[in-house]
Amino acid sequence: MLRAGAKLTTIGTVLRHRWLDTTAGLMWAAACLEPPDSNRPLMYEPLFGLLATTGMRICEGLALHLEDLTADGLVRQTKFQKSRLLPLHVTTYDAMDRYLSVRGRVGTLNSALFVSATARRLPTIP
Structure with missing residues (x-):
């Protein structure tokens, strides 16, 4: 388990910890x-949080526009051109801010x- 305030310098170090199994751990690793x-x-932290908490696919997350966030x-x-609201977890809101x-x-x-x-849109995965 990681200690609060632990300093990790590489993503590889983070991947060796079991804490990464949680959404919060994935956002922390990002x-x-x-x-x-x-x-x-700062960009990948909310993106991973969005994917994990909403169930969106990566292509859907990368296709989001600023006006989609409320x-x-x-x-x-x-x-089918219907709109739906996807509520976000507070940790995802904080990362998004x-x-x-x-x-x-x-x-x-x-x-x-x-x-x-x-300042370019991230490429989507086909």
Whole structure:
């Protein structure tokens, strides 16, 4: 079990711990991604939280737009043009808030929720 405040420097170190079996552990491991001063750790932490707590597929998560995120959760359009609300866990909201504060500094007009440090939408998996 990991101690609170434990300093781990690589994702490989994190993967050797059983704590990673939980969603919180996965989000914590994502927050440890390198380089620490980039938007990468802050972007993958909420992305993994979204996937784990909502059951979304990776392609659905990467296709999200900023306007899909509401105070109540995520509003998704289904393939039959119906909308559905996906509530989010508080840890996912917290991670999303941290990511959005950094995402705003990237300076992009791209409406994609998850963007790279170069302000491009992350590629989707076919």
